[in-house]
Amino acid sequence: MSATADGGTAETGPANRLGFKAGMVVQELGWDQDTDDALRVSIEDAIDGDMVDGDYGNVVEAVLLWWRDDDGDLVDGLFDSITDLVGGGVIWLLTPKVGRPNAVDPADIAEAAPIAGLALTTTAAVSSDWVATKLVAPKTVG
DSSP states (O other): OOOOOTOOOOOHHHHTTTTTTOOEEEESSSSTTTOOOOHHHHHHHHSSOOBBOTOSSSSSEEEEEEOOGSSSSSHHHHHHHHHHHEEEEEEEEEEETTTTTTTOOHHHHHHHHHTTTTTEEEEEEEESSSEEEEOOOOOOOO
């Protein structure tokens, strides 16, 4: 799955390709001055509402986690992002693209995810500076 930096149309823009739909409750963590505002707006347009922050205090269907190499321990960040996530929910880990300041090594994501009890599924370029990695709780065999 890939996305173009131009965002495409509302139906094919990055927010829709990432699976965001009207009525979803999406928690945004790690926002800072360097986040991609066009992507944020497209997600809020797709969910037809505002994203909630870390103080929301209720379950969410998806988490948008902006993460940079200098943000600290990624495992801790992933554990924090799971706190309000409903079963079956997804975490979209947004990191600067390779070669950009504070880019996160994909090997670090691959190492941190299983420690946090998550599995990597998809990676998508969502803007000119950011890449999104989809993390989910692994399916249990039963």
